[in-house]
Amino acid sequence: MEPVVIGLASNERYFPGLYCAVASALSHLDSTREVDLKVLDGGISKHSKNALCRLVERYGKVVRLQFVAVDESLFRDATLGPAESHMAYCRILLPRLMDAPRVVYLDADTLIFRDLSELFDLKLPTDKALAAATESETLTLGEDSGTLANAMKLPVDGAYFNSGVMLLDLGRLRKENFAERALDFLEAQRGRYRFHDQSAINFLLHGRIAELPEHWNRASWRFDEQDDNDLDCVLHYTRSAPWLCGIPGPAQVLFERFAADADSPVNRQIAAFKNSRRQQFVRNVLAPFRALVFPVVSLFYEIPAKKKNVRDIRKRRGIGSIIFSTRRAGVASIASAIRKLVE
Numbered sequence: 001m002e003p004v005v006i007g008l009a010s011n012e013r014y015f016p017g018l019y020c021a022v023a024s025a026l027s028h029l030d031s032t033r034e035v036d037l038k039v040l041d042g043g044i045s046k047h048s049k050n051a052l053c054r055l056v057e058r059y060g061k062v063v064r065l066q067f068v069a070v071d072e073s074l075f076r077d078a079t080l081g082p083a084e085s086h087m088a089y090c091r092i093l094l095p096r097l098m099d100a101p102r103v104v105y106l107d108a109d110t111l112i113f114r115d116l117s118e119l120f121d122l123k124l125p126t127d128k129a130l131a132a133a134t135e136s137e138t139l140t141l142g143e144d145s146g147t148l149a150n151a152m153k154l155p156v157d158g159a160y161f162n163s164g165v166m167l168l169d170l171g172r173l174r175k176e177n178f179a180e181r182a183l184d185f186l187e188a189q190r191g192r193y194r195f196h197d198q199s200a201i202n203f204l205l206h207g208r209i210a211e212l213p214e215h216w217n218r219a220s221w222r223f224d225e226q227d228d229n230d231l232d233c234v235l236h237y238t239r240s241a242p243w244l245c246g247i248p249g250p251a252q253v254l255f256e257r258f259a260a261d262a263d264s265p266v267n268r269q270i271a272a273f274k275n276s277r278r279q280q281f282v283r284n285v286l287a288p289f290r291a292l293v294f295p296v297v298s299l300f301y302e303i304p305a306k307k308k309n310v311r312d313i314r315k316r317r318g319i320g321s322i323i324f325s326t327r328r329a330g331v332a333s334i335a336s337a338i339r340k341l342v343e
């Protein structure tokens with residue numbers, strides 16, 4: 001059986017997330033499969049690297065860990081990415097940096113509760129270059145950039161995928177010079193795309209992305225709104241890095257509990273964490289007012305052609321969910337989610 005190849009990317013700031021992503025992935029992976037773990041290193045400290053080596057050693061010889069240095073300055077001409085860095089773009093270099101035929105790429109802000117060998121073994125249709133789950137907030141190419149979709153003669157309502165969890169056919173992407181084309185795109189279209197690497201992937205590979213079931217990339221806010229505690233998924237913290245600044249709810253509790261169990265407890269004393277708590281408090285205080293204001297604002301859009309849009313916007317902004325999710329995600333559901341994790 002060929003080894004399962006897993007790729008992640010991180011700098012020191014995202015390392016606590018990467019550590020937990022790796023710990024969760026390895027503990028749910030078929031223990032008889034060999035694993036090649038490649039970490040694109042955008043400035044991870046020696047101390048952190050040692051911690052990851054120790055973690056991997058616990059799984060014995062079946063896991064081979066390799067750090068691959070990346071130079072994010074390659075992307076200096078692209079729109080600045082999350083946390084004022086270009087690190088998120090580095091996944092685009094995977095076909096260049098790895099000689100494996102395929103790889104499962106994971107964001108550092110994921111927790112994995114499924115066997116990734118199942119994803120790695122998926123057969124991609126011959127016309128597809130990668131597989132990903134659809135985005136839960138940006139639903140179409142046009143919502144990323146209508147201007148770009150029109151300029152590239154792509155449908156504005158074309159499908160849109162999240163780049164946080166992907167199965168990439170590196171052989172095909174190499175053959176098509178994807179990394180080079182993406183670098184050109186990011187530089188030439190600077191300021192026109194909204195979602196960094198994800199924009200390059202969606203615009204350049206439109207029609208070439210196979211859709212993965214949602215359980216391979218479930219947004220943490222969706223998990224928070226779930227009526228049950230189904231955890232048979234890859235959980236993706238799309239709205240906040242839970243080790244830096246948490247959004248209260250079951251997904252955050254789950255992360256903190258997992259991190260503590262994996263010997264990498266979340267430090268709630270750091271300034272960013274305290275600030276985020278303050279912002280969250282203000283947001284909660286304002287939530288009822290937003291609920292009042294939004295229907296008034298949306299009245300202006302209540303012309304028949306826009307009705308569907310308004311419904312979508314309401315759904316996405318989650319006016320209801322902002323107010324009710326905390327209630328629904330009660331203590332019982334948190335406790336049971338943790339129980340399931342610990343089992």
Ligand SMILES: [Mn+2]
Binds near residue numbers: 107108109236237238
């Ligand atoms: Mn992410």
